[in-house]
Amino acid sequence: MDKNQFLQKSLPWTYLVTDRRICGDRSLFSVVEKALRGGVNVVQYREKEASTRQMIAEAGKIHELCRKYGALFIVNDRIDVALAVKAPGVHLGQEDMSLPMARRILGSDVIIGISASSVEEAQTAEKDGADYVGASAVFATPTKEEAPALGLAGLAQISYALSIPVVAIGGIHRGNAADVMAAGSSGVAVVSAVMAAEDPEEAARLLAKAIGSAEG
């Protein structure tokens, strides 16, 4: 199965972005595994405060968990870590390596996602060969306040302007996930709604159900 068939077949996405700092006294791996059991089908490893060696060790473990549950594994920012663990995908923000450079290094088989906070950024990403776009932030969040939130209308504009999948991120939880999907997105990415949940498995299950990616 080639990359595009795989992408289409795996949609819609219940997409988890990791953040070790909000796992409390639980290990990053136990939270991620519970989330996978609950129905997350994409995991993005995004950790900033660790040595490269530690990142490679952690990314390798999460990649393995993703294989076990048939989920897609993506590394945020760090092409070196992605190459080290042979990750099938990477996700790049506007302050990370440029998409053309990443494509030159990674080749055409690796899935590359790009964060975009406007129709223009999203269209540039598609034109440059992105495989999906992460539209952010859909709703205002306490952690990210660089740009004004897109809102459902802004998300819909991006979704309908692109042919590639658009994953919504920013302030999304199971209570608004159905509205976000109705705005044309191909999936929903969350951090705290699952990582910080008391029961990450149940949180993932309810979220996946709202998104429509639940199997059961």
Add this chain to the structure above:
Amino acid sequence: MDKNQFLQKSLPWTYLVTDRRICGDRSLFSVVEKALRGGVNVVQYREKEASTRQMIAEAGKIHELCRKYGALFIVNDRIDVALAVKAPGVHLGQEDMSLPMARRILGSDVIIGISASSVEEAQTAEKDGADYVGASAVFATPTKEEAPALGLAGLAQISYALSIPVVAIGGIHRGNAADVMAAGSSGVAVVSAVMAAEDPEEAARLLAKAIGSAEG
């Protein structure tokens, strides 16, 4: 000229490791260029607190400066940044990507240096295919205090145990550089002795003279 011929021909090394934080109100680039003019023949870009995009931009500029002055350019830790700017070399600490993994990703043409603080670490690096070893710390420094300093005797042990070049780092300046070279090292690496000098060009010139790498 193949990698090993190049390495041998460029020795001994007057090796500058960058640190933007000690440049004062001068730009990183102006300090590096002055150092190159003074006789530095290897520059290692080592910056931790920047976005990947900023690192790539800075590393690209310093690579260009190195080309202009015929110096070797090396990227610390970040294989992704090295690949992005096509750096001829990388330097890896014991908390960075492992040497075998880096070699698999970078191929045999890229120079890989490894930090070692014991004969055992240095021999492992040589056996795994390192092109040079950075022996650290030779003298105690206020910034790095993980392991006891090697001293000149410890440096000599590492130098004589290896066939590949050994570059000494840690607490070295023009006053002790000749002793360090006499202990068998193939070069000397400095950070503050040049980066924080009032006149980086003059500091580099005097250091290169003490090391024996000065051309004039």
